[in-house]
Amino acid sequence: MVVSATGERELLGAVAYGELSAFDRLAEDARLAPDLADRVRMTAIAVTEFEHHARISERLAGLGVDPVEAMEPFRRPFDEFHRLTRPKTWYEGLLKAYLGAGLAGDLYREVADLIGDDTRELVYSVVNDPGFDDFVVDRVVAAIKADPDQAGRLALWGRRLVGEAMSQAQRVIGEQPALTGLLADPDAGRDLADVGRLFTRLIENHARRMKRLGLSA
Amino acid sequence: MVVSATGERELLGAVAYGELSAFDRLAEDARLAPDLADRVRMTAIAVTEFEHHARISERLAGLGVDPVEAMEPFRRPFDEFHRLTRPKTWYEGLLKAYLGAGLAGDLYREVADLIGDDTRELVYSVVNDPGFDDFVVDRVVAAIKADPDQAGRLALWGRRLVGEAMSQAQRVIGEQPALTGLLADPDAGRDLADVGRLFTRLIENHARRMKRLGLSA
Numbered sequence: 281m282v283v284s285a286t287g288e289r290e291l292l293g294a295v296a297y298g299e300l301s302a303f304d305r306l307a308e309d310a311r312l313a314p315d316l317a318d319r320v321r322m323t324a325i326a327v328t329e330f331e332h333h334a335r336i337s338e339r340l341a342g343l344g345v346d347p348v349e350a351m352e353p354f355r356r357p358f359d360e361f362h363r364l365t366r367p368k369t370w371y372e373g374l375l376k377a378y379l380g381a382g383l384a385g386d387l388y389r390e391v392a393d394l395i396g397d398d399t400r401e402l403v404y405s406v407v408n409d410p411g412f413d414d415f416v417v418d419r420v421v422a423a424i425k426a427d428p429d430q431a432g433r434l435a436l437w438g439r440r441l442v443g444e445a446m447s448q449a450q451r452v453i454g455e456q457p458a459l460t461g462l463l464a465d466p467d468a469g470r471d472l473a474d475v476g477r478l479f480t481r482l483i484e485n486h487a488r489r490m491k492r493l494g495l496s497a
Numbered sequence: 498m499v500v501s502a503t504g505e506r507e508l509l510g511a512v513a514y515g516e517l518s519a520f521d522r523l524a525e526d527a528r529l530a531p532d533l534a535d536r537v538r539m540t541a542i543a544v545t546e547f548e549h550h551a552r553i554s555e556r557l558a559g560l561g562v563d564p565v566e567a568m569e570p571f572r573r574p575f576d577e578f579h580r581l582t583r584p585k586t587w588y589e590g591l592l593k594a595y596l597g598a599g600l601a602g603d604l605y606r607e608v609a610d611l612i613g614d615d616t617r618e619l620v621y622s623v624v625n626d627p628g629f630d631d632f633v634v635d636r637v638v639a640a641i642k643a644d645p646d647q648a649g650r651l652a653l654w655g656r657r658l659v660g661e662a663m664s665q666a667q668r669v670i671g672e673q674p675a676l677t678g679l680l681a682d683p684d685a686g687r688d689l690a691d692v693g694r695l696f697t698r699l700i701e702n703h704a705r706r707m708k709r710l711g712l713s714a
């Protein structure tokens with residue numbers, strides 16, 4: 281068993297399950313697509329998430345950690361988040377995919393920045409997907425242009441998504457001593473106020489994504 | 498636009514949509530898995546189906562055919578098959594994946610045998626997955642051993658699956674003049690009796706797969 285840095289196993293477990301559940305939801309939400317071409321496009325994005333999951337699992341196995349065990353503590357919060365934010369329309373699904381991936385990616389990167397080089401690079405490599413962002417922005421902006429009433433509904437949906445995501449993220453960090461210890465490590469000069477600032481940054485980035493879609497955060 | 502052999506476009510369109518819908522159902526049925534390890538396993542199989550879909554779509558594009566257009570005529574029969582055979586349990590899902598992939602693979606190969614080398618090789622390369630078969634056989638045989646009552650229920654389920662599959666396959670071939678023309682091409686000395694013999698072979702192979710699971714066909 282390779283000794284891993286504090287919080288590394290938890291970060292990788294969270295990302296592995298996060299990507300697996302993202303796969304699951306995107307594969308399902310792809311069926312809301314208005315045509316076969318967009319369904320294939322969304323499905324391809326889901327498949328990319330699964331490939332990310334597989335790479336993270338491989339890394340866990342390389343550290344001597346059973347990926348299933350590492351993912352286990354994160355099932356409940358991710359499943360709960362998805363259960364509470366089930367899209368009813370194609371556009372709700374697109375918005376969720378874009379905002380959810382953005383928020384999760386920001387959080388994973390923030391944690392990865394406090395961990396060793398190899399894991400940091402791996403995590404960064406699985407959370408960047410600008411091609412997907414452009415696809416969503418294109419579709420959502422066009423939908424709002426065609427039907428301005430969509431803007432209000434989608435803005436509300438975006439606020440609900442960020443609320444549920446924040447409450448699950450706080451719960452995960454609170455329940456995982458290794459993550460709390462890493463994010464508020466006194467030896468590294470960090471405390472709970474830093475965790476608060478982290479959440480503020482997440483919300484600021486979320487607001488920027490909403491603005492890019494022409495929606496009020 | 499590259500000129501393609503009679504029935505080539507239809508075969509590739511059917512396989513492309515067949516693999517896309519197989520992805521869809523496997524990704525959904527993976528959620529019936531009793532544990533996270535089997536869910537990941539089933540999801541990986543779904544992802545492989547999507548990769549097959551992508552390779553076939555690429556080939557269609559290479560022939561100058563829009564993959565979405567080529568898939569369109571096959572949506573209804575595949576969707577109908579899946580709608581009528583929605584698994585209620587993990588084992589029904591496993592059985593469906595195994596028997597469905599077997600039947601579809603046999604049919605695709607039979608048609609591909611009548612077409613040019615490149616497409617034949619491509620189709621053969623996307624329908625062979627012995628690793629998956631072993632996984633299903635292992636799980637289903639163990640489940641029947643643990644609960645012999647399962648055998649009767651699953652045998653019934655297998656009969657229903659093959660019945661629905663055969664009726665959709667006959668419909669597809671009947672509705673597609675290029676496929677009918679290829680399978681019953683008088684210039685090649687083939688007639689409708691050959692189509693009948695093809696279906697007999699499909700049912701014989703299905704019975705062999707049922708037997709491998711210890712189920713009566």
